[in-house]
Amino acid sequence: MRWSALGLAIAAIVYLGNVMWFSPVDFLNGLAAFANNRAATDVPYGTGPRNQLDIYRPRGGAERLPVAVMFYGGTWKEGDRATYRFVGAALAKRGIVTVIPDYRVYPEVRFPDFLRDAAEAVRWTRDHAADYGGDPTKIVLIGHSAGAHIAAMLALDPQWLVNVGLNGRRDIRGMVGLAGPYDFLPLTDPKLKDIFGPADQRARTQPINFVDGKAAPIFVAAGTDDTTVDPGNTTRLARKIESRGGQVAAVLYPGVDHRTLIGTFSPLLRSRAPALDDTVRFIQDVTQALPPSSGKSFKRAPATTNAE
Structure with a gap:
């Protein structure tokens, strides 16, 4: 046999x-x-023990490839980049240089310090992507769960990337959010209340409040069976972006829950939903198009059922 x-x-x-x-x-x-796509591990992008990242590079030695910076979830309280090796390997196999950083979490830090770490990781990627075959002008942010919140904040609220010398509307080609919380007030969990600060300041923690239609193209997806993060976060953000004239594609995958959604990047669960295919298609579209300043948009939405 x-x-x-x-x-x-x-x-x-x-x-x-x-x-x-x-x-x-x-x-x-x-x-x-x-x-065996990991090109480098434990690479520092800052001074703290959690300011390190791993890089996954496609085989074959190609250059000027699209680049993804992937932020994992963990309720802003936990997470480890090594847990998401299957994501880095899946994207690298599809021709995308992938950077997966750790970032500081609660209780060591609270909002917005994890955004500052994430912005520094993007800055590092911009500076070093070419060393691993990536094109620093073709960066796309990806996030799952709390990581999708982080990616969305970087894409929609300009201040975080500006603080590291980047312009999200020039230097970021797109953002992918998987099962993300973008509009999750009011808070009831005591730890989340501590993470996101006083009630009268929490509006600034919500990605949906920074939609102005000028951000890079966005693809958001969730599973209909997600009981961890309400899929309404995905549909509300998509509607807000569309209402402001922004570029957005959205999909809800039937019968998929919170963890299974990111799990579909692995061959073992890929039949559950085409999230990897849709993500790769989106990345290819926004990185093959001209930069945002040209006015040319990405060509097509994911080939799945759009969210209602």
């Missing part, structure tokens, strides 16, 4: 899973290890 590389990978993971405990993400990252 002849086995494909994918078949061998799955067999090895299943076998090991029978003899030792694995978390669900271990299974997803087990396949990513076979891809």
Whole structure:
């Protein structure tokens, strides 16, 4: 019997899973290890222990490739870039140089310090993308869950990238938000209240409040079965961007929950929703088009059912 590389990978993971405990993400990252796309790990972009990132580079030595900076979720309280190796490997396999940074989280920091870290990571990417085959003029931000909030804030509120010498409407080609919280007031959780500060200042923490129709193109997606972040965050943000004349594509994937959505970037769950295909298509569209200052928009929305 002849086995494909994918078949061998799955067999090895299943076998090991029978003899030792694995978390669900271990299974997803087990396949990513076979891809061997990590070009660099533990690269500092700042001075703190959580100001480090990993870079995933497509094989083949191509240059001037699109670049994604991916911010993971964790309720702004936790997370580890190594957990998302399967995301970096999936995007690199599709020809996208991918940077996954850690950033400081609660209780070490509160809003907006994690945005400052994220902006510094984008600045580092702009400065160093070419070292890994990426085109520094073709950067797209991606985020899942709390990471989608971070990506959206960088894309919609100009101040965070301006603080690191970047212009989001010139230097960012687009933003992808997966299962993101963009319009989540009022808060009831005590820790979230502490993270986002006094009630009279929380409006400045909401991405939806910074929509003016001038940001780079945005693709937002969520699963209809998400009980962690209300999918209404996705539809409300899309409607607001559209009402202001901005460029937006949105989709809700039937039967997909919060964690499964990002999990579909792995071959093990890819049949559940075409989130990877839609994300890659969006990145290709916005990076193949002329820069935002040219007035040319991305060509097409994801080939899935649009959110209502």
